């Protein structure tokens with residue numbers, strides 16, 4: 001059994017009503033419940049954490065040192081394009097992670113085309129709406145299975 005942590009950045013608490021033409025109609029609760037059920041079905045534990053505050057996300061990442069998280073899925077949201085602090089926290093704990101986006105930032109405004117996370121990530125899944133998280137979970141569980149073989 002592995003421990004997975006899903007981190008959601010700012011404004012993702014508004015999913016369902018936030019620009020649904022871009023982000024879809026699923027709520028964050030819908031997404032988290034689906035991920036948890038899929039992880040549990042494969043015998044894994046999955047916790048989700050959302051914050052609008054950079055320091056809370058940094059603190060949650062730092063806590064990985066004490067809680068034995070094996071793998072992280074992270075949608076840093078707007079912090080994707082701004083947060084050296086959150087990037088450094090992930091680098092410090094050296095946990096493998098997949099960067100997730102509902103939209104495809106490369107099809108959007110130029111300021112969304114750069115990420116402080118992609119070059120550290122195992123991989124990036126973007127552009128599939130809530131399915132981006134599900135695809136990232138499949139990839140994470142494959143990585144975890146491969147690491148115990």
Ligand code: DQA
Nearest residue numbers: 075077078101102103105112
């Ligand atoms: C996002 C893309 C970001 O550019 C944006 O700031 C978000 C959501 C996505 O999931 O598509 O808040 O990360």
